[in-house]
Amino acid sequence: MKKVTKASLVLASTLAVAATVAHAQSTSQKNIQGDPKRSGYVLDQRGTVVRDPFGLCWRSGYFTPAMALAECDPDLVPRKAPPPPPPPPPPPPPAAV
16 A cells, blocks of 8 residues: 555655756746848747746857847847927917007
8 A cells, every 4th residue: 555655655746846947947928920031030930039037038150230129139120210299289369459
């Protein structure tokens, strides 16, 4: 009876560790699609940018700032200029005296 209990305990602990490892590898990061012909990032077989466990995109050896993606390197992508402020309202007509 003790052998069965020990075997059950070993099996249960092994399954618990395996489930924890599998859960730790799952990620809630959004997939970033790259252009296979023009990407400066490392891409997997699906054309998705490869990222490290911290969410940082992996750059290839020929990466240049012109190849930057907004999702990976927002500081390197040119920002759109803010819209110009609206023109001031015209002055009121002079009052008749």
